[in-house]
Amino acid sequence: MPIDNPAESSTEHGDRDRLETDIALDIRALTTAAEQLGHVFAQSNNLRPNDFRALTHIATADAEGTPLTAGHLGTSMGVSPAAITYLVDRMISSRHIRRETDTSDRRKVLLRYDEHGMEVASSFFTPLGLRTRAAMADLPEADLLAAHRVLTAVVGAMRTYFAELTDGADAAPAREAN
Known part of the structure; x- marks a missing residue:
């Protein structure tokens, strides 16, 4: 990982690595919690797991202006x-x-x-x-804006990787950060 500021100490660089690792762990925890809620939603509405996944894909694509x-x-x-x-x-x-x-x-x-x-x-x-x-x-608005930028970047990276793994199969573009 390149360091933008050569005067940056290795301690600061280590903090960035730790922050990026923490964000990755947070996203996994978020994914797990969302999956648990999805299962409860599906069960309470007599839906199958793939039904809920489909609803999530449809809602996300629609919200992003790219209906499926x-x-x-x-x-x-x-x-x-x-x-x-x-x-x-x-x-x-x-x-x-x-x-x-x-x-x-x-x-x-x-x-x-x-x-x-x-x-x-x-x-x-x-x-x-x-x-x-x-x-x-x-939380201050600046924190929310920063979190939105981070999540947008991560979603974009995940969609790009998905497209690479599936030979470019219809990975929706990431939304622009506002």
């Missing part, structure tokens, strides 16, 4: 076209998602949360959102 087609969802999740068709049909039948024609390309069909799916997700995750906001309430 069934093909892109299958690629992102690493499942076969037949499996993703079965999953999508099941999720549409349960009213968690719906198909919507892409207004910019009528040949494409996008996957979106259905009203029922939004209600179910909102009732489960709103308390988490309130707890998260309360946990961050005393």
Whole structure:
């Protein structure tokens, strides 16, 4: 890892290595906690683990302004076209998602949360959102901006690595830090 300031001591460089390691550990802990909550959500709504993963992919892509087609969802999740068709049909039948024609390309069909799916997700995750906001309430805005930049960089690195591992298969671009 290059040191930007040659006058920086090895102790300062060691602190950076420790901070980067701590961030990696924090992200693993965040991923684990999110997975645990996802399992509880799935179980409480009679969903399979892949159903919840699909909902997460759909919601994330939609929030980033890059809604998914069934093909892109299958690629992102690493499942076969037949499996993703079965999953999508099941999720549409349960009213968690719906198909919507892409207004910019009528040949494409996008996957979106259905009203029922939004209600179910909102009732489960709103308390988490309130707890998260309360946990961050005393943090200065500069810390939140820095955390956002760090997370954006990490997500970008992970998506780039995913694209490399899958020969560039539909890894969504990272959002720009605001």
